Amino acid sequence: MSFVVFLGIHSLPGNTFVNERVRGASLALLLHEYGLDRPVLVQYWDFISHAVQGNFGVSIVNRGEPITPIVLRELSVSAELGGAALLLTIGMGVTFGVIAALRQNTWVDYSLTTFAIIGYSVPSFVIASLGVLIFGVWLFDVTGGAFYYPLTWDGTYGTVVELTVPAVALGLFTSSLVARITRASMLDVIHQDYVRTARAKGVKNRVVVVRHALRNALIPVTSVLGPLIISIITGSVVIENIFGIPGLGKEFINSILSHDYNVTVAVFTMYALLVGVANLAVDLAYTVIDPRIRY
Amino acid sequence: MTQPVLAVRDLSTHFFTDDGEVKAVRGVSFEVMPGETVGIVGESGCGKSVTAMSLLGLVQRPGKVVHGEIMFKGQDLLKLSNEELRHIRGRDIAMIFQDPLSSLNPVLRIGFQIDEAMRAHDKIPKEDISHRGIDLLKQVRVPDAAHRIKDFPHQFSGGMRQRAMIAMGLSNKPDLLIADEPTTALDVTVQAQILELLRDLNEQTGAAIILITHNLGIVAGLCKRVLVMYAGEIVEEGPVEQIFESPQHPYTWSLLRSVPRIDSNRQDRLLSIEGLPPDLIDLPVGCKFNPRCPFRIERCFSEPPVIEDVAHAQRAACWVTMTRAYDEMGAANITDTSPGAASGVHPQGRRPAADLAVAPAETLSD
Structure with a gap:
């Protein structure tokens, strides 16, 4: 993975110092200082042998600043945003899906279903742009100017608004999808024989719905959760850039544009790790929720 | 003269579908005496199962009990609220279903599902529940009950699952057990075992049994009295031998x-x-x-x-x-x-x- 990215980013035309308009001997000197005049394979070996120890080297743009702490900080911001979006996806999606299923063919069901259709029809960048417009511009006085680049890093990212609005923009699509799947799956499960058995046992209706119906209805939901998490991760690149959130997604674009080679690879590596961990977590969740599955 | 444990009078259940009103059960009346075994036979779609579902208020939309009276222990089940009816379901009247493969929740342990039936009511003291779960499985002859109780349904065979269902049905010592085609999905040797089990349990616990089936042989094997249903009505009833004879x-x-x-x-x-x-x-x-x-x-x-x-x-x-x-x-x-x-x-x-x-x-x- 890192090798492909490394080759890719190094094969882009130009180099880090294009914008500095250095030429001739001074350029050669700079290239030499950062080891960029060596063959790409040698550079890769140098990079990867440090990277496996958790050291991604130094940034070229920000002259000598170590990359690892930066990327980790950005990861924490992205994780905060992604986590909020995921919470929204599962929390809102499942709740609305269950409510719509239990109130099938009533106005509650129709309005929730309509809302969900809008939710996964509108692209996230449209919602994001509206979010910036409403909360960043129109409500400038209320929010204290959210989404203007924070100047200093004080350990955590943003205000409640600065977290919620991007999380909604990011999670609306996935939560609409989850709501729809949950609704369909609940409608299927609620007519299953074992739900009837539970009723015949005299179990309370609330318990029947949650313990017997919902637990089974969540199985198909869990199976789409993997792809949905990946769509949240990729979506975060767009969202972070629109809202100016100093996370991995923003660094991802910036580092490519500025040819900050090692940063790009580090960011890519983080994404690869995230996707891997997310899929593993989903698979593990699967075994918990469905005892018939064993690995 | 003893009072019937269940007296159904003029029960009608209709389904209000887009194609029209499906009159699944029309004016069905019958009585079940304490400890009696009654068979309800008929072809698929004759209203046997709907009758059974109506007794426990389990008919789902678009179905509805439109008329009748179901007297159980001096109260009309049709006049009870959902919550009142819930206290009778599984406690005084238990039901076991046709397909043991789909009637058990696949994600919950067998033991949990049996205990749940007892926990839903207060008939069995809390401290006895887990112990009684194992005893019940033993009673329905599940081998190695103490261990198997921790299994999930997919680890049980079809016959074992139906035994677990029966154990669940008996857990609260009901006065009436409704068995809706309990052996249909099972092979014949297992069928015989299950029927023998139901017969023994009927003798031991004194619970009345309503057995719903399309199989006349099963009725002959287990029941004393039989109701024959056709197109949502009872067309004939009487003692099993007599019906078979003439x-x-x-x-x-x-x-x-x-x-x-x-x-x-x-x-x-x-x-x-x-x-x-x-x-x-x-x-x-x-x-x-x-x-x-x-x-x-x-x-x-x-x-x-x-x-x-x-x-x-x-x-x-x-x-x-x-x-x-x-x-x-x-x-x-x-x-x-x-x-x-x-x-x-x-x-x-x-x-x-x-x-x-x-x-x-x-x-x-x-």
């Missing part, structure tokens, strides 16, 4: 003749009942069995027969009855069982073919 309704008679017998000649064709059960949305006028009945008379097309005594403890809803069919129509020797064949009645120019063309696709499954 059925009075032509439907019961046909049903008994259509059971394959090991001692019959292999070349003989199996006698099926020609035609299909009637469309429950658009029922025939008069007797509902008239489009398929070999012994029908003119009256069957104009007036629905009333269920009345035909022998001691035996009642049937038929204008002809088999006694007369034997005496006057030579029912003992007939080979042609097509509609009207024995009586020669084809009113309004209807031919057998027209009769057979009635029922469209089945509107109900059970």
Whole structure:
């Protein structure tokens, strides 16, 4: 993975110092200082042998600043945003899906279903742009100017608004999808024989719905959760850039544009790790929720 | 005289579908005495299962009990609120279902599902529940019960799952156990074991059993009394031996003749009942069995027969009855069982073919 990215980013035309308009001997000197005049394979070996120890080297743009702490900080911001979006996806999606299923063919069901259709029809960048417009511009006085680049890093990212609005923009699509799947799956499960058995046992209706119906209805939901998490991760690149959130997604674009080679690879590596961990977590969740599955 | 544990009077359950009102159960009345074993037999879609579901208020939309009275321990179950009915379900009246593969929740442990039935009610003291769960599994002869109780349903065989279902049904020592085709999904040896188990449990616990089945052999094996249902009505009822010996309704008679017998000649064709059960949305006028009945008379097309005594403890809803069919129509020797064949009645120019063309696709499954 890192090798492909490394080759890719190094094969882009130009180099880090294009914008500095250095030429001739001074350029050669700079290239030499950062080891960029060596063959790409040698550079890769140098990079990867440090990277496996958790050291991604130094940034070229920000002259000598170590990359690892930066990327980790950005990861924490992205994780905060992604986590909020995921919470929204599962929390809102499942709740609305269950409510719509239990109130099938009533106005509650129709309005929730309509809302969900809008939710996964509108692209996230449209919602994001509206979010910036409403909360960043129109409500400038209320929010204290959210989404203007924070100047200093004080350990955590943003205000409640600065977290919620991007999380909604990011999670609306996935939560609409989850709501729809949950609704369909609940409608299927609620007519299953074992739900009837539970009723015949005299179990309370609330318990029947949650313990017997919902637990089974969540199985198909869990199976789409993997792809949905990946769509949240990729979506975060767009969202972070629109809202100016100093996370991995923003660094991802910036580092490519500025040819900050090692940063790009580090960011890519983080994404690869995230996707891997997310899929593993989903698979593990699967075994918990469905005892018939064993690995 | 002892009071019946359950008395159903004039129960009607209809399904309000887009195609019309499906009259699945129409005016069904019967009684079950304490400790009695009653069989309800009939073809698929005749309303057996819907009757059972109606008893426990488990009929789901678009179905609805439209009329009737279900007296259980001096109260009408149809007048109870959902919450009041919930306290009776699983506690005083338990039900076990047709397909043990789909009737157990796949994501919960067997033991949990059995305990849950007890926890839902306060009949069994809390501290006894987990212990009783194991005892119940032992009672329904699940080997190594103490360990198997921790299994999930998919780790159980079909027969074991049905045993677990029965254990669940018995957990609160109910007065009445409704078994809806408990052996249909099982192979014959397991069927026999399950029936034997139900019989033993009936003797040991004194719980009355309503056994719903389309299999007459099972009724003969377990029940003392039998109700025969056709197109949502009870057409005949009486003691099992008597019904088997001398059925009075032509439907019961046909049903008994259509059971394959090991001692019959292999070349003989199996006698099926020609035609299909009637469309429950658009029922025939008069007797509902008239489009398929070999012994029908003119009256069957104009007036629905009333269920009345035909022998001691035996009642049937038929204008002809088999006694007369034997005496006057030579029912003992007939080979042609097509509609009207024995009586020669084809009113309004209807031919057998027209009769057979009635029922469209089945509107109900059970």
